[in-house]
Amino acid sequence: MPASRQFSVQVEVLLRDGIADPQGATIERALPALGLDGVRAVRAGKSFRFELAAADEADALAQATVVADRLLANPVIEESVVTVLAEAAPA
Amino acid sequence: MAPRVGVVLFPGTNCEHDAVRALGSLGADAELVWHGANALGHYDALVLPGGFAHGDYLRPGAIARFSPVMEAVGDYAAAGGPVVGICNGFQVLTEAGLLPGALQKNRGLRFLCTTVTVRVERDDTALTAGVPVGTELAVPINHFEGNYTCDAATLDRLRDEGRVVLRYTDNPNGSVDDIAGVCNAGRNVVGLMPHPERASDPLLGSEDGTVLLGALLRTAGAATPAA
Numbered sequence: 001m002p003a004s005r006q007f008s009v010q011v012e013v014l015l016r017d018g019i020a021d022p023q024g025a026t027i028e029r030a031l032p033a034l035g036l037d038g039v040r041a042v043r044a045g046k047s048f049r050f051e052l053a054a055a056d057e058a059d060a061l062a063q064a065t066v067v068a069d070r071l072l073a074n075p076v077i078e079e080s081v082v083t084v085l086a087e088a089a090p091a
Numbered sequence: 092m093a094p095r096v097g098v099v100l101f102p103g104t105n106c107e108h109d110a111v112r113a114l115g116s117l118g119a120d121a122e123l124v125w126h127g128a129n130a131l132g133h134y135d136a137l138v139l140p141g142g143f144a145h146g147d148y149l150r151p152g153a154i155a156r157f158s159p160v161m162e163a164v165g166d167y168a169a170a171g172g173p174v175v176g177i178c179n180g181f182q183v184l185t186e187a188g189l190l191p192g193a194l195q196k197n198r199g200l201r202f203l204c205t206t207v208t209v210r211v212e213r214d215d216t217a218l219t220a221g222v223p224v225g226t227e228l229a230v231p232i233n234h235f236e237g238n239y240t241c242d243a244a245t246l247d248r249l250r251d252e253g254r255v256v257l258r259y260t261d262n263p264n265g266s267v268d269d270i271a272g273v274c275n276a277g278r279n280v281v282g283l284m285p286h287p288e289r290a291s292d293p294l295l296g297s298e299d300g301t302v303l304l305g306a307l308l309r310t311a312g313a314a315t316p317a318a
Contacts, residue, residue: 076185
């Protein structure tokens, strides 16, 4: 199958529910200093963007999911959300 | 014959010479092994020392897991060879799936560099063979991601199977169940956050680390070399 199309992809990695997120908690504790007392459930994570060659959008999603599951996220503590953002201009 | 110990060196590892020296002072024939190596069968034990393998980019140990040597480390461990991961080496072993759980950022988000007391919980692992349960050791920690985490089912299994090897007496980093070190089901792979090689000489303020490294060398001397 030709993989001649280029897709732009985003992978968001967050700690799983139930895993303590000291970074998110620390950010949350800092917010009252801005006068914002109503902010809660802050979660800190990472966002990755890359382009890849794929046959179609489903193929792009499948490939990016492999990257997310095998490298970008540690499934013991993290989960990932993969989004195909757009078809990019050919490389 | 002195046990031969391979100390695995990744780009960014920085405790390798401390480990070689401490093991050597206890009578081992210890040498560095570059992370591109793929033949480890002639060693009696392996140590993955501390540092920042591959810059700790992405997550500590996440890139090191793909270093060529890790496939050989996996084979060596599967064959029953003693493998100890110290600090960053512990993180590498969890990322590689050779030990359960993960090390995440310390509770309080502080980099911790201090001497802690750990209690030996098992006397039947590669790193604690023959060390009486309940022995307390003063050993330095030096980490930002040392907060041991695993899901509830894994924690139950670790407790039921007696795989918590070391516990902090005063939990410094938020680790679940005060865990400072764990082992695999075969008890030949052990990971710990404290640095025994930094407690291996009176000049360093403690020699308690030699209790653990000495036990590793006894294990190594008794082990059949891995295939």
